Amino acid sequence: MRLFHEQGYGATGVAQILKEAEAKSGSLYYYFPAKEDLLLAVLEQYKKIMKPALMAPVFERYEDPLDQVFGLLEKYRDMLIKTNCTLGCPIGNIALELADRHEEVRRLCGENFDNWKSAVGQCLEEAGDHLRPDVKVGELASFFLTVMEGGIMQARAYRSIEPFDAAIASLKDYVNHLLKNNARPVQQSSARD
C-alpha cells in the first residue's frame, strides 16, 4: 500500500515489496497470484479504511457539516505538507496511471471516489438548510473531489502548497456564493480550523 502510493504501481517492483515486507516471493504469490491482484487488494483496503480511518476522525472534530468537509480537505493538505508536496491522493494516482488499461482497477477507483463523494454529499445534505434551494448536492460533492484532485496535481507539479491553497480558497469563495444570505460564511485561511 505504501509503496504503490509513494512510487506508483508500475514503478514499484515485486522485489522491493518483498524486501520491505520481509517476505519471500513464494509466500506473496501463494496469496496473490499476480502483482495486479495485490493492487486490487490495496484498492479494496482503501475502500474499507476510508471512512473509519480518514473521515471519522475529522468529522468528530467538527460540529458544522461544512467545517467537516473543509476539515477533510485539510487532511490532504497535511499530507502534502508532510511529504513536501510529493505524495498525492493514492486513488487519483492509480486512476491516472492504470484506469485505461485495467478495467477492474478502474472500477475500484470509481468505487473509492463514489464513497468519498457520498460522505461529502452527506455533509452537504446536512448543511442543506444553509444552502440555496437550487444547489444540487451531488454535483457539488463531485466538484469538491474535482477541485481537491486538481489542486493536489498542481501542488505536486510545482512542489508547492500554494496552488492547492489557492484552489481551496476559490472553492470556499464559490461555496459562500451558494449559501443563503443569512448563513455564516465559510472562513478563508485557518480561522475556522
Added chain:
Amino acid sequence: MRLFHEQGYGATGVAQILKEAEAKSGSLYYYFPAKEDLLLAVLEQYKKIMKPALMAPVFERYEDPLDQVFGLLEKYRDMLIKTNCTLGCPIGNIALELADRHEEVRRLCGENFDNWKSAVGQCLEEAGDHLRPDVKVGELASFFLTVMEGGIMQARAYRSIEPFDAAIASLKDYVNHLLKNNARPVQQSSARD
C-alpha cells in the same frame, strides 16, 4: 509524444517507440542519450506547440474572451469524447507519474502549466470589465486548470464524460457569480458553442 500520452512514460518501452517510429536504436540513442532525454524533448515540444496548435485555433473562433476560455476547455472535452474518456491531459499525466522523481521533468510540467494559465489569465484580463473588481485573475486562471485537470481525472476513472461536464458546469456557475450584474452570463450546455 503519442505513446507517452497514450500509455505513460514508464509503460512505454524504447522498443515500441523504435518500432512505431520505424527507427533503430542506434539512431535514437545518437540524438537522445537516454530515454529520459526523449521525455524532456517531448515536454519542450508541448511548450512550443501549446499556443499555436491548441489555443490559437480556439481563440480565433470566438470573440468574447470568456467564450475563448471555455472553448479551450471544450477542446479537452473533445479529446475525452474521441478516446472514450481514456486520454487525459498529457502534461497532467506526466506530472503525476514523474514529478516526484525527476526534478527536470517536474520543472517542465510546471512551465507548461504556467503557459496554460498565462494564456487563460490573459483572456480573463480581457474580460476584466465584466468581472467584479475583487476577482484575482491569476488565482482564477489557476482554478480553471485545477478544475479541468480534476474533471479529466474523474472522467477517466469513471470512463464517462458526465463528471467532466458537471465540473465545467459548476465552474461556469462560479464564474457567473463573479460577473458584474450587468454582464451577460456564461451559458450552460452548448448554447454558447
Added chain:
DNA sequence: GTCTATAACTCGATAGAC
C-alpha cells in the same frame, strides 16, 4: 549518422524442496 547484435540488468512469476 545509421545499422545489427547483444550486453547487462530487472521484471513478474514459477518449480520443487521442505
Added chain:
DNA sequence: GTCTATCGAGTTATAGAC
C-alpha cells in the same frame, strides 16, 4: 504455507561494423 533457486521475457543502453 514458506523457503530457495531460477526461468524466460523484457528492459535500457552500448559496441562496433558500415
